[in-house]
Amino acid sequence: MKFVISSIEMTNYRQYKGLQKLQFAYDKSKNVAIIHGRNGSGKSNILNAITWCLYGKEIHKKYDVVDAESMPLINTSELGTLEKGDTTYAEVKIHFQTDFGPWLVSRKMEGEKDSLGKLWFSKSKQTVTRRVGNKDRIYKGDGTKRLINNLLPDALNSFFFIDGEQLREFFRISSPQKVADAIDTVSQLGLVYNAFAHLGLLEKDLRKSIKATTPQLDEVVKRIEFVEGQISQLRDRRNNVKKDLENDTEALSKVKEYLSGHSVEKIRALEEKRQMLEAEKGRLTSSNDDAKLMRNQYLVDIAPFIFLKEPIERTYALINERVERGELPPKIKETFVHELIEEGRCICGTDLSSDSEATSTLLDYSKHLSLSELSEVAIVGKTTLEEIQSEILDFPERIDAMTERIDQEETRLEQIAIDIEQIKEDLRGLDLEEINRYEARREQLTTLINQHELLLAELDEQLAASRRILLEHKRTEHTELAKHKKYDTLRLKLSLLRETQNVLAKTQQIIKGRIREKVEQKTNENFLELIRKEGAFKKVTIDDDYTVKVLHSHGFNVINDLSAGEYMILGLAFMSALMSISGFHAPVIIDTPLAKIDDIHRKYITTELPLFLKGTQLVLLVTPTEYDKKVQSNLSEYLLPTNCCHIEENETYTISEVKCKNA
């Protein structure tokens, strides 16, 4: 179902005191709306108001917004005016225009000051009103969630309601897991996952009905239970480590960003240099690993031939000698001569009876044909041995070239390590407490990330081993059950369950694979359409393990070397791919889409994005710095003059008001 936002009404929501209204007219070719305001004026809270109204959670918050420890969601000035016993509320109402008529979604939270002066907040309540026939139908309570999911499911909202900063960071610090999760979300495999979980429970229930008929059966059932428990624990542990890894990677990225954006130029320069060195170290380490692998594989292939150089040369000489003597390839095969003698007559008509002179001559001749049956093998051998000998001759030069590359890379890696140490020393030399604190945190996070990565690899190995053991136990269980006729039905049921699980797993794999391919194709198309230096990039790929690569025109993967603008465009290209594949047609709202982006990419985003999302409502929340004269001019073609709102703050910056041109 396609929908656009017609208006947003916020009452006492966050810094918006009283009723604030934003209205948007929609036009297919003029699809852009602008909301501009200074940093901290409340732009992000407009995005938060939308997600809170629809899903009961704010985009920047990981915890429940009703949390008493956090800043109240109801405007604090409004709360300040409450006398004991007074009540107030915060409410967000969003009017949508859908293919099936208008919808109104609202969410309200009430607050009260009790007789002791303590503030209490109610749980928020959502109401959905939609036109059915000529009447408005109102929905409250649990049923509203299902209706909202028809508009845009919660799991997909982050592909449409986008925090620009997070989007820019997505591929800068993204792990393949985040890409996999996003693809998993659009794959909408919830039903398959539920079925899988259900079958697992069913299998456990069925197993309970096995009475220990033999000690072997008893033992194997216990073992299955034990290994299943082990797998479940390992999986939980893996998920926790994965989360820790993601959090620490994000935290490290923020520390790096802080240092590279520091007001002291020397700190900034040192951090930037260190980041370049670390990126080079990463590339070189990977290249060095590849080079060593190639060298090792080459050594394993060539070494046996060098060890066997003499036998090979002797064999080659033997074959060659026979070739020079004209015995290889043979003119006549030994078997042919024997067939003639057996038949007793030559093809020329000569009698070849056992006592004839011709037969005796032929028998003598056949002794010289002993190699004839081996001619094909020997001739192939001759060619193969020639190739092998030529490769042996090439060995010193080839291995020297490989070794030289490895040595050069290792020398450079050593130098990088020294340079990084020197940077740390220089930063310590500044003797600034704040920098020392950040440096210690940087060091700590780097160590933690390495530990998480090692632990993850270890857990993956343990999981794979446990799964193999489980499979083995299940096979034994099947064999043991087969010994008892009374378990025939149960055995069949367990087999059926396993087969169904296999089919589901395969289905899941096929769907995910296809969606990954689609996302890859769309992201690539979108990126090449939006990017300024189109000729500089060859392709965006998403590998089977969800690693995203941006291939430079010369084939190098430059995912770690993109500019802020290019990261933003890659993020937009990926999100747009997910949006289109999700099948939902919702407005796209981006908070601070142009911050930290150079003029050229700003131009590309502001001229190409509205065209690219033609037919989709695009709301941009921008700062005055982002919304400069050039951007205004670029967007004017796609912007209805009335679709422009401005956020104004009071003198103490505690209350914001929205002023729209169409108000």
Add this chain to the structure above:
Amino acid sequence: MHDTEPRNIGYGIDAAESYQQWTKDDATTLFSGKKQADLFVFAMALGKLRQQKSETSSKLDNIPVSALKERQRWAVLPIAISEESDLLSLKDEAPIYRLAEAYANEGIKILTSHMEKYGLSYPKKLIIDLKRLLNEQK
């Protein structure tokens, strides 16, 4: 073409762990990511170089001969051909592969001692050895 070759070749149960662990994708050995057939040919060639062979006891026929590339077959066959100085050895390849197993059986022991002694530096040591061998055979 190789009509008389056996279906499988193998190694002794004592060497099974080396064959299985060293060739794993995440192993830190020279043979990481390679096939057991590659390790077999390597061990066989090393055994032949040192002229050391022994019968394999409790043999596991884990390597299909079809897993050998044509060029690897031509590392195996010259062992017997050169020892017999006769191309007719090719008439029955089965005994040739048994001879190869005998050399591989000792070769893997020599290789194990090298890997234990040189550890991660083994590739460097191997390069030196190979260059020295080529110089000696010039």
